[in-house]
Amino acid sequence: MQRKIIIAGGGTGGHIFPAIAIANALKKIQPDTEILFVGAKGKMEMEKVPQAGYKIEGLEIAGFNRSNLFKNILLPFKIWKSLRDAKSIIRNFQPDAVVGVGGYASFPILRAAQKMNIPSLIQEQNSFAGKSNKILGKKARKICVAYDGMDKFFPADKLILTGNPVRNNITQSAVTKQDAVQHFGLSENRQTVFAVGGSLGAKSINEALQPLLETLVKKNIQLIWQTGKPFYETAKAAAAPYASHVKVYEFINVMDFAYKAADVVLSRAGALAIAELCVVRKPVIFVPYPFAAEDHQTSNAMNLVNKKAGLIIKNDAVQTELESVLFSLLQNKALMEQMEQHIGTLAHPNADMDIANEVLAIIR
Template structure:
């Protein structure tokens, strides 16, 4: 009999791409003999990205708690009730053997209903600081797959499995070389190169700091691949126009494996997906955690690497004054670059997707 699995969650690429990686691993292990349904939040990027990856998705009318404007939360209880009822209908129609939660708005209603219906659930917690929803759901979940050690402070220890975070196969199985990747971006293979990425939408503080440093990059003869995100793209493009041979500005990069391969040093936000990818590609990184992430989990993520001498960290408030010194000092310190590369490589788990998929299948009755 064909096994049926629901994967619930989304909201950001940091939730969606690991979820798709788990789904792909499930298909691979079962030789395609599995029925997978995604459940996401209406209006969020999973409603576009999941079908592009070849999977069906249903959208719940659920939103997260708005921390910046509490008046926008008036309809939240009604939307939660509506999404719980919708989740129950999905369970009754699809009748899954297991429900997997990857975090994000749709994860809670789907797993809550599954647990109340006696359906086995697995949580995939990507961050080193667990969110409130997963802490609640963990009490009745069968298994909790985590990306960081020390998660016993959030979850029942007996349920925890340290699998690492899933990374998309386009990165784990990439054959991109440094030279080919630099040529792809129209850059010089003999020059040092920095890759700056602030998440899919970009990071305002990082973008503004890099903008102010453009002439310095040219003066130091260092190349730059700069993913700005949509909001800052036109500003960055205009600012970088005089330096077009040395500074490549892109709104969004789909071939991330080549951007990583081209880079000697990376400047990045500290989302769980970004960190998992940077461990796999073994890059010396300056992390600038997004300070307004729930429970400030990006800082916790980055600090877990800093303590192991596997990365450098700058606070968001320090970027405008300290990024230039930190970045160019690192580029001149070959020994430190090599130390960071070796230590971050030791934290990689390129087979996390398969390890999680195997745990999911163990829960099928």
């Protein structure tokens, strides 16, 4: 019997890539499953989802703007309209179940589905649940989570610890360290740092790295630097004198190569980044983005720091602390090995299939 499933959410790569991984897993289990994505108009899911081969409908919805309150004037109207549009999408598509992965479009679709008695499942990616998911959790059939201790946000009997889905090209990568280092035009005989700030880059990480380039090269350390678009030209100019040791990219598509080449990773603490780092088992220094909703990135990072599976530098301290934390970690072989072991125990390489099975289970 053919199943019809809506997957709702998006806004950032951190929501979209796991959503696509869940869709692919559903197709693997039941190839005739019909899947419709619902996203927010103007956000990156409207481009990324069709590229992955799935249909998507867009809602006219935005999040609460914390930095410019004036921009929230139309928000009540947008929420009302998106709830109305969500109802008509559900009526037209007639799904057997609805999955919410977080992000703006998640709320209207799940809210409408729950009112129409359609089974819903929430995939909560962070260690600190957002407001929307807390409201939706009361009526969801199942809530798939990536961290322990989530019963402070959700009914304990609905929780399933599945971890966050990671893209197949990372969980199933067969790339060797030698291939990876050569791919970036680097040397196998030097330590390598991989700095990444999510799909849009990280201003504070970029600005803290720039003055350290000369020291990195003096210590014979290599850097793979994903800057994001806004900082790319600045970083390229700064790195030009050190081209043998510092490779600058606006965006890296072959993340499995970058992880494999790295001895230490410098990263934001988004849910997707953490899930990937657990699978690839890399010593990591987190610089959480402090303006994420409910400061969930700090909460995500601390969950690992408390298990001796990562280090943390606060966003406003990265300028002054990065040099000492990074170089002392690179010199401490024992600590690096301990962090690799601890972060590896938190990996969930089959999260996509586990979540897909839970989705199908709420229909039966």
